[in-house]
Amino acid sequence: MDQHVEQKKRRMRLDSLTDVVKRIIQENGRDYVRDYLVAALCLITVAGTTAFTAWIMEDVVNEAFAKKNADVVWMICAGVLLAFIIRGLASYGQAVILSRIGNNLVARYQSRLMRHLMALNVSFFSSSRSAQIAAQISQNVSGIRDVMNLTITSFARDLLTLVALVGVMVAKDPLLSLIAFVVAPPVLLALQYISKRLRIATRESINLNSRVLGAMQETVQGITIVKAFTMEGVIGARTQEIIQSAEERSNRIARLSERTSPLTESVAGLAISGVIAYASFRSIYGDVLPGAFFSFITALLLAYDPARRLARLQISLERAAVNARMIYEILDMVPAQGDRADARPLEVKGGEIEFRDVRFTYHEGEVVLDGVSFVAEAGKTTAIVGPSGAGKSTLISLVPRFYDPSSGTVLIDGTDIADVTKQSLRSALAYVSQQPWLFEGSIADNIRYGRPDATDAEVQEAARMAQAHDFILAQPRGYDTPLGENGANLSGGQRQRVSIARALVRNAPILLLDEATSSLDNESEAAVQKALDTAMTGRTVLVIAHRLSTIAKADRIIVMQDGRIVESGTHGELTKSDDGLYARLQRLNKEADSAGDPPDTSAPAAKKARRRAASTGTQS
16 A cells, blocks of 8 residues: 555544544553552542542531531541542542553654654655754653543543542432533533634744744854854854744744633633522522531532643643644654565575666656666675766665665665665665764764674774874773764764774775765874775775775776666776776876865765755655
C-alpha cells in the first residue's frame, strides 16, 4: 500500500477525540493496569470521604445545634477527622502514582519517537527544520500523558465524587436536586461548541510556539553568521512577528478556554441561590429541621468543583488530544523504504561495487542519473568528478541506500543491495561527508561512534592514522575533552580528521568520501588528504573531489556530466585528450590553484540535490 494512503488512513482514525483516547488507552492501558487500579482506588476513597463529609452535615446541625446532643458530637468530630486523614492519604497516593505513570509515559514516547525518527527517510529531515521538530516534540509529547491522566482522574475521582454527592443530595431532598441540575444541559451544549473551536486554535498555537523555539535555537546555532552579517535586526524582527502571532493565538485559546467560567459560575449561582431560597422558605414556614438542608447544600457546594471539571473535561481533553495527534502524525509516518521480507545480511568478500544501468529522479521529468553503469573494483580507488549538477553526490548516496534508484541496480560483490538488510549494508561502509558532524560527548566518544566496541587503543590508533592524535593530546583533557556543539571548539580541519578517525575505527571494507576536503584551507586540506591516503589503503573507495590533484592517483576516474558518464580512465589516460571534459576541468583547477581559489565544481550541485530530495526523494 502506498505510504501516503496508509498515513492518510491512520490520520482519519484519529479525527475524533474518542479515537485519540481509545488509541492511547489501547497502546498503554495494559502496561499500567495495576498502577491505575491502585490510583483509582485512592480516587474512589477521595470521592467516598467527600460524600461522607456532606452526608454527616445533617447530624452536625441537628444533633449539635438543634438537639444539643453533646455525646454524639464527639463521635461526629472523630468521624470527620478520620475522613479528612484518609482523604489526605488517598490524595497523596493517587498524585504520586499518576505522576510516576505520567513521567514514564513521557519517557516511553520520547524513546519511541527517537527510534521512529531514526527509521524515517532523510527526505523528512531535509524538508523539516530540525529545531522546529525538536521544539514541537517537546511540546507535544506531554499530550499522551495528559489524555491518560485526565481520563482516569475525571472518571475515578470527579465522576464518582459527583455521583456520590448527587446521591447524598437526592437522599436528602429529591425536589431540590431536580432544581439544582435542571440547568446542566444548556451548559454542556455551550461547552461542546467551545471545544470544537478550541481544537483548531490549539493546533495553530502549538505550531507557532514550535516556530518560536526553532527560530531561537537556529539563531543560537548560527550566532556568528548573525553577527557577521549584522542580521540582528532582521532576525529579531522576524522572530518578533512569530512571537506576537503565538501570543495572539495563546490569548485566543485563553479567551475560549475561560469562556466557560462566567457560564458555569452564573448557572451555578442561579441553581444554588434558587435552592437556598426554596429551602429557607420551607424551613421558615414549614418548621422543618435545617440539618437535611445543610447536608444538601454542603453536597451541592462540594459537587460544584467536580461538576465544573467534568464540564471542562472535553475542552481539556481536546487540548491534550491535539498534542497527541501531532505526536501520532510523526509515529504514523511510514518509512519510504524498508528491508524486504526476505532480506539477508550482506556478505562482503572483496567489496566490488557495480552500478548497472542506474537511473534516478527526484521529481518526474527531472533526471539526475541517466543510465549510469560502471564497476568500482574491489580494494581500489574509484574517483567521481564532473561539473556542478552532474549527479556525483546523488550517485555516491545510492550505495548506503540513502536513496533507492528509480531503475537499475547497485550491487556489492554481485549482490543487489536492495536484497540485503540496511543494517548489514551500512555496517560494511565507512562514510566521510563534506561537512563533518560531531555529537555531544568527548572526542573519544565521537571516534568510537564508528564502532562502539572499539578499545581505547583502537580509538587512538585510528586517530593516529587520521593525523589527529597530536592535536587531540594538545586539548585540555586529551581524548576525554568534551566537544562544543558540533565540535565548535575544534577547527574545520580538526573536525574533519576526527570524522576520518571515526570512519577508520569502523574498519569497514568500503569507504565513501563525499568531497571530504572541499571546505578546508590549504594547510588543513594537506593534513586531511594525508589522513585520507592512509584511510584508502586496502579498501574499496568511492571518492568525490573538487580538487582533481587529490585524486590523480586513483585507480580509475569516472567523469560525469548531466547525469551520464562521459569519460573514464586513469589520470594519465584522461589528460591525453585536450578536448575531453576531464582535461578541461584539469586546466580550470590549475588556473584556480595559481589564483589561490579552489574551483567550485560540485558543492552547489550537492546542496541543490539535497534540497530537491526534501519533498519527494525515496530516502531512508
